[in-house]
Structure formats: C-alpha cells, structure tokens
Amino acid sequence: MPDLLRTFLRNRKAAIGLAIVLAYVVVALVAPLIAPFDPIARVGRPHQAPSAEHWLGTTRMGRDVFSQLIWGTRTSLMVGIVAGLIVTAIGTAIGITAAYFGGLVDNVLNFFTNVVLVLPQLPLLLVLAAFLGQVGPWAIALIIGLTSWAWGARVTRAQAMSLKTRDFIQASAMIGEPTWRMILVEMLPNLLSIIGFNFIGSVIFTIITEATLEFLGLGSPLALSWGTMLYNAQTASAIMVGAWWEVLAPCAAIVLIGVGLSLMNFGVDEIANPRMRTLGNVAKALRIEKRLLRQRMQEANQ
Numbered sequence: 338m339p340d341l342l343r344t345f346l347r348n349r350k351a352a353i354g355l356a357i358v359l360a361y362v363v364v365a366l367v368a369p370l371i372a373p374f375d376p377i378a379r380v381g382r383p384h385q386a387p388s389a390e391h392w393l394g395t396t397r398m399g400r401d402v403f404s405q406l407i408w409g410t411r412t413s414l415m416v417g418i419v420a421g422l423i424v425t426a427i428g429t430a431i432g433i434t435a436a437y438f439g440g441l442v443d444n445v446l447n448f449f450t451n452v453v454l455v456l457p458q459l460p461l462l463l464v465l466a467a468f469l470g471q472v473g474p475w476a477i478a479l480i481i482g483l484t485s486w487a488w489g490a491r492v493t494r495a496q497a498m499s500l501k502t503r504d505f506i507q508a509s510a511m512i513g514e515p516t517w518r519m520i521l522v523e524m525l526p527n528l529l530s531i532i533g534f535n536f537i538g539s540v541i542f543t544i545i546t547e548a549t550l551e552f553l554g555l556g557s558p559l560a561l562s563w564g565t566m567l568y569n570a571q572t573a574s575a576i577m578v579g580a581w582w583e584v585l586a587p588c589a590a591i592v593l594i595g596v597g598l599s600l601m602n603f604g605v606d607e608i609a610n611p612r613m614r615t616l617g618n619v620a621k622a623l624r625i626e627k628r629l630l631r632q633r634m635q636e637a638n639q
Contacts, residue, residue, distance in 0.1 A: 351604020357597025365411040374401040376408045376561055384573075384580040394582040397573035405566055406586050412562035413544055414594075416478045420543040423482025424489055425536040431486070432493025433520055433528070436501055447494070453487035462546060466555040473557045477550060481543050489535035496531045500524055534605050541598045548591055563587035 346352050364371070374380045379399040380391075387394045393402035435446040465480050466472060472480070500506060501524070509523050544563075550556055551564025558565060570576075570583035 348604040348607060350600045350607070354597045354600025354602075354604060357593065358601065361410055361414060361594055361597070364407055365414045368407045368411050372404040372407045374404040376400060376404040384575075384578060384583075386580075387582055393586045394580065396569060396583055397575070397580070402566075402582060402586050405561060406563075406590060409562045409566055409587065410590065412474050412560060413547065413564070413590075416474045416481075416547045416562070417540040417544040419475070419478040420482040420485070420547075421536050421540040423479070424486045424539040424543075425532060427482070427486040428489025428535055429493050429525075429528070429532055431490040432495075433497050433524060435490075436494045436497030437516075437520055437524065443494075446490075450487050450490045450494075453484070454491065456484075458485065459546070459549070462550060463553070463555070466550050472555070474547070474560050474562060477547050477556060478543070481546055485539065485542065489539065492535065493528060493531060496528055497524060500527055530605060534602060537598050537602045537605065541595055541602075544591065544594060548587070563590055 346355070377400060380401050381395040381399045383395065383397050383399050385391055385395040385399070391401050391403065393406060395401055396405070431446050431450060435443040435450075461484055462480060465484070466477070469476065469480075506519070506523055509519055514523070547556070547562065548564035548567060551560075551562060552567045552571065554568055556562070556564055556568070558568075564587075566587040567584065570580070570587075573580070573583070575581070575583040
C-alpha cells in the first residue's frame with residue numbers, strides 16, 4: 338500500500354487532483370470553525386455585493402454566500418462520497434461474482450446489469466425524486482447509488498474476466514483455494530485500479546447530478562448544498578438583478594472539485610494502463626529531447 342501511494346503521488350495529475358480534493362475535505366471537516374457567519378441567518382442587506390465583510394456577497398435574504406458555500410461543501414461531498422461508495426460496492430460485487438462463477442450466474446447478473454444500463458439515467462432520477470417529493474441529501478445519495486452502478490459492474494466484470502484467465506488464478510483454483518479467498522485475496526487486489534477509477538467517476542457524477550436535482554427543486558430546501566444555493570439563486574432571479582456572485586460561487590465550487598477528481602481519474606488511468614504510461618514516458622522523453630536540442634542550438638549560436 339505505501340508503494341502504491343508513492344506511485345500515485347509521483348504522477349503529477351494525480352497529485353494535483355488529490356491536493357484539490359483534500360482541500361475540499363478539510364473545508365468540509367472544519368466548516369463550523371472557518372465559516373464567518375451562520376449560513377441561514379440574516380447578516381447583511383439583500384443582494385449585497387462582495388466586500389471585506391462579506392467576501393462573496395449576500396443572498397436575497399441577506400445571508401452570507403461564503404458561509405453557505407463552506408457548509409454546502411460538507412453536504413455535497415457527503416452525498417458524492419456516500420453514493421460513490423454504494424455504486425462502487427454494488428458494481429464491484431456484481432462484476433466479480435458474474436466473472437468468477439460464469440454460466441447461469443453470469444447470464445442472470447449480466448441481463449440484470451443490461452436492463453439497468455439501458456434505462457435513461459437522468460429521467461429515471463427525476464421521476465424517482467419527483468415521486469418521493471422533496472428529498473434530503475441522504476435520500477438523494479441512496480437514489481443515485483442504487484440506480485448508477487451498472488456501468489461500473491460492466492467494466493469490473495470485463496476486467497475480472499480477463500484476470501480470471503491469468504496463470505496465478507488458475508494455479509490457485511487447481512490447489513483448491515476456497516471461493517471467498519479466490520475473490521477477496523487473489524482477484525480483488527488486482528482490480529483496485531479499476532475500482533478506484535469507478536469510485537472517483539461515481540463521485541463526480543453524483544455531485545453534478547445532486548446539484549441538478551436540487552437546482553430543479555427536487556431536493557429539500559432545508560438542506561444547504563451547492564445545488565440548493567443554485568436553486569435559491571434561480572428563484573431570487575439573481576442574474577436578472579445583477580447578483581452574479583450567488584451563481585458564480587457554487588458553480589465555481591462544482592467545477593473545481595470536478596477538475597480535482599478528473600485529474601485523479603486521469604492519474605489512476607495512467608498508472609494502471611501500461612499503454613497510457615508508455616505514451617506518457619514517450620511524451621516526457623520528447624520534451625527532454627526538445628529541451629536539449631534547444632540548449633545545443635543556443636550554445637552553437639553563442
């Protein structure tokens with residue numbers, strides 16, 4: 338595990354992405370300590386522009402946007418991580434089980450996965466959220482987690498099917514290793530890269546989807562998140578009255594966390610994919626060669 342972490346941190350994209358995500362995690366953990374105001378208290382004039390007192394201005398109700406952004410980080414990250422864990426757990430379990438047992442088990446699980454996979458994702462979420470009424474963050478995380486695992490299951494199954502034919506797996510089966518050990522000890526550790534890829538991608542999808550649902554008014558107005566901030570800005574016609582900061586703050590937060598998670602995803606892909614790693618090494622060698630050539634030309638001109 339320490340070697341894996343060192344390899345991950347040596348990748349520039351992964352290291353930058355991890356730094357961004359960890360900054361969000363720290364903000365979420367210490368939100369009560371760094372938020373200057375109560376996020377739901379009236380602390381200024383309506384639609385007050387950014388100033389030294391209110392760094393990101395105020396809302397139509399006179400609430401501090403910066404404080405809401407900090408507390409919203411906690412909610413949005415919680416939804417993303419919880420739903421990501423649910424998606425990854427279900428997808429990994431179904432994918433490995435289908436690949437390892439094969440036959441009828443594989444056919445049934447693969448059919449079930451295909452059914453979920455062809456369902457239109459966003460319309461399904463909209464229907465479920467509308468049917469349940471205005472739901473809280475935990476319910477949104479559960480809805481997304483239980484309806485978004487199919488792609489991860491398909492990818493994990495394909496990777497596990499390839500892994501199943503490896504010599505060390507065949508040797509373990511021949512010496513009579515129990516099923517649980519074959520799955521948990523022999524196969525699962527070799528799928529960590531694809532599992533991490535699925536988890537990070539699920540967190541990105543969840544944060545954006547949660548913001549979309551809440552922006553459309555399907556979330557609980559009592560929950561404070563980036564999506565409800567956008568919903569409140571829309572109902573207050575913030576752009577129409579020139580209060581652009583109410584929209585910019587949550588949008589920038591969503592974009593930045595998306596960039597951080599995407600960089601981590603690219604890093605994981607480069608580390609786990611030998612072809613991507615080779616291309617990266619070739620590109621690095623070409624950059625070094627160009628730099629050396631430029632230095633030689635400068636020395637020749639002198």
